[in-house]
Amino acid sequence: MTDLSIGLNTVWMLLAAMLVFFMQPGFAFCEAGFTRSKNTVNILFKNFVDFMVGSVLFWFVGFGFMFGSNGEGFIGAPNFCDLSFYTHPAGLPTEGFLMFQTVFCATSATIVSGAMAERTKFSMYVVYSILISLIIYPVEGHWTWGGGWLMNGAEDSFMMKTFGCTFHDFAGSAVVHSVGGVLAFIGAIALGPRIGKYDKNKKSKAIPGHSLTLAALGVFILWFGWFGFNPGSQLAAATAADREAISHVFLTTNLAAVAGGIATMCVTWIKYGKPSFSLTLNGILAGLVGITAGCDAVSPLGSLIIGLICGVVLVFAIEFIDTKLHIDDPVGASSVHGVCGILGTLLTGLFAVDGGLFYGGGWNFFGAQLLGIVCIDLWAAVTGIIMFYTIKKVAGLRVDRRVEEEGLDIYEHGESAYN
Template sequence: MTIQDLSISLDTVWMLLAAMLVFFMQPGFALCEAGFTRSKNTANILFKNFVDFMFGSILFWLLGFGFMFGSDGAGFIGAPHFGDISFFEHPAGLPTEGFLIFQTVFCATSATIVSGAMAERTKFSMYCIYSLFISLLIYPVSGHWTWGGGWLCNGEEGSFMMDTFGYAFHDFAGSAIVHSVGGVLAFVGAIALGPRLGKYGKDGKSRAIPGHNLLTAALGVFILWFGWFGFNPGSQLAASGEVNRVAISHVFLTTNLAAAAGGIGTMFTSWIKYGKPSFSLTLNGVLAGLVAITAGCDLVSPLGASIIGLLAGILLVFSIEFIDSKLHIDDPVGASSVHGVCGIFGTLMTGLLAVDGGTFYGGGFGFFGAQCLGVLAIDVWAAVTGVVLFFGIKKIAGLRVDKRIEEEGLDIYEHGESCFN
């Protein structure tokens, strides 16, 4: 075996190990969402997280991978290949099958984000339909613009981004591509559904609907924090050689610092604002820090990562309150804020705090401008397709369960079984 063969083998094992860690985020999301919602809907929540990965695995292999990584002439959408993945050759020589698996777990994450914001009142059959479209088309198209070599991440001379800004859009592991897409879709879906029964009084004031188990939610967040060490460092897709070893270690550090700082920012903000430190908000604050650092975890310093996480944790508190109390949009788990708002925030902060090219490091506004355009394009795509998808389903087949089903719980009426006896 040559040195090159050994390096590719090591890189392949690292990529697949990272894919396993990202896959383990699925139970993390499931437990987190279940804990933040009521016990009568727990089986429904868990089932939807399985659906995301089952549908996502088949559909992304069948068409989504081709849409995301297939060649095209304008950088908008790749060519469909109907399950034939032999068209793709990874530039570093990694096996196509392994790379497909790694990208599949990312696709499933984007779809899973939506389920929490639309929890406790969505028809299961309609959930299956919109999960299908997210995995099949919405995520792969924005992914093609970026990780698939499309127009946003084209850094070649003469490309639109280079001619306009001097930089291509940068999203290392998916603050915009995965999280803000999921967050924007969650936001649109929650609008289409309307609030849960009893969420807002006749005076318009928001009423708290506590989740049934903070222990479950906390375990879910710990699992997500753990899984993020595959999500971010794994996006290096290589572990051999000094450059990759240093890069992975750096991303591990920045990811962890941002998560810790996000939780601290939320804890103290809620303490000052509400008089007591909120545990449930702090759990989301950790996730806010993780989401925000995901775009620039490879480019920012440890101090920069801590600043991004801290600010994201502070921003989260005000975002959740604004969406709930001012906009009257009911998001049971705060997905719109955690993944949407903080995903956008982290992507933009990359343009300011990147050590090489960031505005605060003397790089001017070119990189920041590229980040602004990139996140705008990605989220406008998510918003427009989300409006067509959710309001189309609502008009044609109905998106929400009947009042009696919502009052008594989706578990029995939708699935004929309960998570708790």
């Protein structure tokens, strides 16, 4: 590969990293808008903490856990502060590739904050953000993007001998979103619902967010950032084939987003008599999450169908988690990222043009997708249970009742977003 090709690929990778980084304010505005004004500083602060903590820890040791040991074993070898162990197979600069992977790590941690909003101690949030960036994300990332056992394409590997193919998650429906969603789900259970969320008969009561304007801006920013999240995972733009691949992923990503939004709008219109704007915002995100695993592998029509399925399922998932399981998730992170991340990973096994069940590929690829998502999310669930319930027992996860009622901004930070 020529220096010019490597240069073009490097610029594209770093530009995509910038777009994914810009998703942080998207998450911040979306979560702040869906929650009450008295907790806005707390929400915004957490999104900064995720990136600050994640950047340091992923550079210090997480990158080694994810990409060390040539992709062998359960976890990579730690290489504290030293990146010389790694050489990118396509010749991309290691430090640039580290930055690209760092913004994905921060995204996984950020997903959790929304489900646990308005009642979590800030100090304990910092603790579990550290643990996600340090160990939970890098380990399952090692199994997949780090060349570990789920992605090992050697003839004698477990995946090839069992399924004849490897697990496929192009940009992170499973690796980033489902893991964040599962951790959000476990965290919300460990915390318990917000005060006033359920009456004595366990009937759910709406607690409206303070600004759908902020939430809408956040979703627009996330949608924009996703054009770095998915197409950027191509990591190359120098050849005609690369450019075609990037363009294809742009198209499938956008089609799934609009299909998710349209599906949710229509379902809420039929189900509730009026189209719900707040749920439609989440429907767009549901489509984006769902297509992230297979955006490179499915056709435009397939991406549209995946978006429609995720947009429909989202409405029922949010309602089921809220009214049947009585788990309080203020922003719907468990449904958007958890349920739709799992769904998108599995649907890739059905709709992938090369190897998908609906294209005559049989059940092998779907089986690989099923095993991969089960193992990845089982890892997230087990580590999440250990982490959250240990923190809860040792130091307490939740703020005092008075702090929750009057707002975390003043009591936790001594500041207010709106003076």
